Amino acid sequence: MPCSTVSARLLFNGVVVVAIITALTLPAKSLASSNASSIAALDIRIVESLLAMNVVPKALTGSQTQNFSAAMLSDATELGLLFQPNLELLSLLSPRQILMSPNLTQITDKLSGIATTVSLTPYDNEIGIDPWHRLTDFTRQLGKYIGEKNSAENLVRESEHRLQILRDRLPSEQPPLLIIRLMDHNHARVFGSNSMFQGILEQLELTNAWKGQNNYLGFTTASLDALIDIDARLVILESPFANSPVREQFFAQGIWKHLRSLQRGDEIYLPANFIHFGALPSALSFADLLVEALDVSSDH
Incomplete structure (x- = not known):
């Protein structure tokens, strides 16, 4: 598709x-x-x-x-x-x-x-x-x-x-997911165990690949060096650095191209039409978008 x-x-x-x-x-x-x-x-x-x-x-x-x-x-x-x-x-x-x-x-x-x-x-x-x-x-x-x-x-x-409906829709055997928002050419905001995203992943019985520290809002700003060895499927939240066609040029530079998910070509991009530190409506928007993306990619 x-x-x-x-x-x-x-x-x-x-x-x-x-x-x-x-x-x-x-x-x-x-x-x-x-x-x-x-x-x-x-x-x-x-x-x-x-x-x-x-x-x-x-x-x-x-x-x-x-x-x-x-x-x-x-x-x-x-x-x-x-x-x-x-x-x-x-x-x-x-x-x-x-x-x-x-x-x-x-x-x-x-x-x-x-x-x-x-x-x-x-x-x-x-x-x-x-x-x-x-x-x-x-x-x-x-x-x-x-x-x-x-x-x-x-x-x-x-x-x-x-x-529950979304969980039943999910294709089986999903890999761990690494949810990030690109901040600049060398750093990304990574969402962990205290985040809204973690709550949804647990409800969907999915695994968050980030095991590092995160603040009370559920994120930390990490350098690419901290992400390079994590074998997970990237979920990239929309940002100025993740908008097509900018992202093609962005990911071709430096260490980004060495991230395993990008090498496999199985990364997921989600639009920024929900609040990253939101309440239930934003959480449900993220869940809908994520399951839709996983469902679509399983058809390939």
Whole structure:
């Protein structure tokens, strides 16, 4: 199958997966008609989780960087950058509740002067906690804080059901996978045991080839020397260095061409239409794209 056709199929699947999750998790009574109009969401993981529960916040940050439905967000007000929300505009909107990540602690006092604040994230400084549990726990916590426990539970259950379907689709005897994002000509971000990707790999009964250290977000920046001896299939996340036709020239230079997966030609490229440090919707988007790529490559 031509590479362009495979890429198109992967991109399409990634775009529609959030819509599928949303359709499967529509609650009988949604906050969209009640409390949602008074919620401000200042974290992209909170935003994607709310939308997957069919809850549209009154105000949000970072929506322009994601493939969210414009129609779904037609009544929501964009507050600008994730780390620099427009506080004056937020105050004018008078939300009842502000949902934020711990990354905004430096402006917590200002936010508390506008509305009640709740800080939550699927990623904290505790290393070693099961990554899938962190994602599901975050979803349930979010549902509790906004009064939508059933919607959150539905999202978790339908995500688990979707992963079961994907697991059954996987061709047998998959090799270990090394998930990377190219940073420059000599370094790559490698995702390990604390990452969102690890949670999905475990749910799909796949193996992560990276056994080295990683931070609380689940990645480390490694030199190519640290990767050269790892015999695994590369899963390369889209970046300026991994976009065709740039990647052909990039991989032909230096030590990259010695990576075993590139020598075999079995590397996988995934588009950047999900959040690498995301919540359940991004995790499911990654799972869909990965299984689609593995399924397509098994036909060759």
